[in-house]
Amino acid sequence: MLGSYGPDGLSLAVAREQLMKARKQVAEGVSPARLKAETIGFRKEQLRFGEWAEEWLEKFKMAESTRDARRFVFEHDLRRPFGSLLLHEITEQALRQLCDRIVARVAPAVAVHAREIVMLVFRCAAQRGERHSNPADGVPPASIAKFELRDRTLKPHEIRQSIVIWTELTNATWSEIDFADKV
CATH class of the missing domain: 1.10.150.130 (Tyrosine recombinase, N-terminal domain)
Structure with missing residues (x-):
């Protein structure tokens, strides 16, 4: 079946074109029905x-x-x-x-x-x-996104906090870092 004819389906010109294509396939020994079924089956097998x-x-x-x-x-x-x-x-x-x-x-x-x-x-x-x-x-x-450099300097308390974090991280192992739980 090529499809339904009418306002919501195929136009007469498109239906004739598809019929000619199907006849050519039959003449070449190819089953249009089997080809359509294989194509549908292939689509169902595709991974998401x-x-x-x-x-x-x-x-x-x-x-x-x-x-x-x-x-x-x-x-x-x-x-x-x-x-x-x-x-x-x-x-x-x-x-x-x-x-x-x-x-x-x-x-x-x-x-x-x-x-x-x-x-x-x-x-x-x-x-x-x-x-x-x-x-x-x-x-x-x-x-x-465009990432821009920042020109500001760190304040003393930010430097102290960075040193504490850096010290903790330098002694850490990757197994202690968990991106999933944000820890």
């Missing part, structure tokens, strides 16, 4: 962005602290808007809008990280044969 992201987070080589930080950004900023979408459904415009919303809540670095995660998940999928246009290619980090 959230599934690709989970695979990437589990298998991609990175430090555990980096993995925790990226998982945090994925869970808090990417899972809800993109998790259930197929890769081809995520557009450059959707990624740009998401990054703009993150920047609006005064988190430009998180927006840049979210964009990077999308880029890396698409690359992971491409390495496994799932090639789609990577929306992150059209959203360069510089278009998300």
Whole structure:
């Protein structure tokens, strides 16, 4: 079946065009019905962005602290808007809008990280044969946020606080840092 005819369906011209294409396929020994069923089956088998992201987070080589930080950004900023979408459904415009919303809540670095995660998940999928246009290619980090240097000097109490934090961190191990619980 090519589709339904009428105002909500195919026009007569499009229906004739599809019929000619189907006849040509039959003449070549290809079953249009089987081809359509395989295409539908392929679409059902495709992984969603959230599934690709989970695979990437589990298998991609990175430090555990980096993995925790990226998982945090994925869970808090990417899972809800993109998790259930197929890769081809995520557009450059959707990624740009998401990054703009993150920047609006005064988190430009998180927006840049979210964009990077999308880029890396698409690359992971491409390495496994799932090639789609990577929306992150059209959203360069510089278009998300511009980080400016600060010219102010630290006050004495800020220096003391920094020294205390630095001393604690120099004696810390990565296992003591937990990005998920912010500790």
